[in-house]
Amino acid sequence: MQIFRLKDYKVIPKLNIEMSSELFKLEQYIVNHSCDIEHWFRTQWQEHQAPFYASVDLRNSGFKLAPVDTNLFPGGFNNLCETFIPLSIQAASIAIEKICPDAKKILIIPENHTRNTFYLEHLSCLCNILQKAGLEVRFGTINKEILEPLNLKLEGNKSILIEPIVKKNHGLVVNNVDGSSFRPCAILLNNDLSVEIPSILENIDQTIIPPVHAGWCTRRKTQHFEYYNAVANEFASFSGIDPWLINPYFEKLNGLDFHEHKGEEELFTKVELLLQKIKKKYDQYQIRHEPYVVIKADAGTYGMGIMIAKKAEDVLSLNRKKRNKMSVIKEGSKVTEVIIQEGIHTEETIEGAVTEPVIYMIDHFVIGGFYRVHTTKDKDENLNAPGMHFIPQPFETSCLMPDQGRPCDDEANRFYAYGVIARLALIAAARELEDNS
């Protein structure tokens, strides 16, 4: 995979349709009431502890601006604009002060795959941020196939060392060459624990960040969006907007088996009802797009186990290949639970390519974002598809600079609005982690 950046591209994506007056009102509300909003966020963060880090995938259809996924193990720090790395460093040092002020050494547990150079670049960036925030950082893997330290070369003479983890006196360590060991004060998970909580993480006396129940073996998208429902309603009630404008409808379905055709009828019914529900809203707002839903593994990540349905029949006519695709996700986990989520048309394009904003946060601070620019996909397709060749387009303007003196679709104002919606999802994640702990 070759990375290609639209280096010279300096403006924000074009919104292909005229924004609906409701969404325009929302963006305008957000920009004009940034004080109230920030004050409201402050009260939220007095009550809830934000996750250590997170990324939120947003979609802007011109009539709707909403999160479609909240990732508690973000994997694209390398896609952020370098200029704003100091913001990440500052935010990371606050996060450390809160969660483990005494920490001096930290061990990052990365994903098990070691061949994705983008991911390795990301790890290198994450390491850099934490080092500059004042931590000694090592990478320890829970991949049982890695028995020796693995030095992986990156571009520009950089490399990262991924080492096997050893459990010793109720703590995780990595061994030093001289026979001593590096014993971290805290463990930072950058592995989403799709399959299980590995036993090596049990009964250790080090702080694990985020907690293991943030992993996909226990976490469910539907639960997250239930929490998001509540947050979106609270935000809507004080801003006086229709919560649907910032919240995709969804349904949950359990007990599925795509191979055995088990649960197909129920899926059909739920998809049909959801499409009707969306259509009703489209009619209310005179939106002429075709409604669609996205069916995703409820515990899925990496854009695996995802399909689109524009009519309920779509879920019945799956061929063998599609069935296979929906049945298993990362590391071979079987899909039996899905979220059926209202699809949000991507109406942002860069040079004709559909784009999706991704917002990055450390603690409760928006530290930046980037666009996933996809040159081969349609606007109603999933942009986080397996093996996707997206071009990351870093936000070159901070998300912290609302400017009432400028139009609300000004770059800084739009990014501020994105940061606000992403933080709503972050509050949902914070409450979710709290209640599951």
Next chain:
Amino acid sequence: MQIFRLKDYKVIPKLNIEMSSELFKLEQYIVNHSCDIEHWFRTQWQEHQAPFYASVDLRNSGFKLAPVDTNLFPGGFNNLCETFIPLSIQAASIAIEKICPDAKKILIIPENHTRNTFYLEHLSCLCNILQKAGLEVRFGTINKEILEPLNLKLEGNKSILIEPIVKKNHGLVVNNVDGSSFRPCAILLNNDLSVEIPSILENIDQTIIPPVHAGWCTRRKTQHFEYYNAVANEFASFSGIDPWLINPYFEKLNGLDFHEHKGEEELFTKVELLLQKIKKKYDQYQIRHEPYVVIKADAGTYGMGIMIAKKAEDVLSLNRKKRNKMSVIKEGSKVTEVIIQEGIHTEETIEGAVTEPVIYMIDHFVIGGFYRVHTTKDKDENLNAPGMHFIPQPFETSCLMPDQGRPCDDEANRFYAYGVIARLALIAAARELEDNS
């Protein structure tokens, strides 16, 4: 006064002499041990509350890098690089969360003068930062001559409104046009209270930030540098360096009256002893510069009431003009107490002009800095002189990015070291405010 920026100047000032091996060792220590240093700072900030904001004037002589003044009412936010404003916004929002999480409205009390356009630009920047951090901001003046709201025009169609403060039900308010009033949750002092604590600030139920005892009517430079002595020694003991390398010697003298020649002899003696003490250190490090001391009003600001002495006789041979200059400082306060501070030669120059780094902090975060570039002064003169026409040269690199892979006089590394020394002064200020409260 016309502002002129060295827009195209992208490199850091030249250090005219080769750095002494000791200072080189210090810079190298700071860059190579950033983890230990940040960890140490974290423990300090667990114990002490940083002032809301501060700026620290540093000097780098190539053999010594030390703070010469710590300002708790910084007045040059307009001199910082715009790129890093998000860092200030993020830091301000943290400071607000800590000090007054419920605050929604804040009143800034500026200095009494309203004709210094640089200062007004600064107020506009400060206001912008606080607004983006989520506060409604108004300016209320304690200048008794301002009886009506004063709308002051700035460049680029901007303006700021400075309004008279009214005391109402144990709180400060400014009146709205409609007869209602703006009642802030907190009062932010940007007025250094040189003369007195105005009675209007007494017995009010709003939080005053920083506390009134941070004002120059009670604060003393010598007390600050006593606290700094302790901090510098602690830092020196864990880094293994000679604390003198980061700490200027100083003496205090009370009961002076320059007009009446009162205290002159004692001043002579103290200056002589201090010069000898410095000379001894110069000999130890084989420094061939001529030692000098700076005599400053102990409660002085704005570069007023400052003189230089290269020999003790200098303090006896003052002419009438110089006596006058030393006798009164800002707003006519009489000088009776002075600090006699070891002078630190400025060996940093930009295009031949001597420069002095100024580091800005919000809460305990270094958010940027700039160089005071002075085209007419000598390296052993005070660069913060009254009516000075300095050219501010913003740091275009963050102070948060130490890079062990690069030489320690690399821009990012040098700025990081400056940020570390400035934060030592900040700890001193934090302890000072704590003990005086």
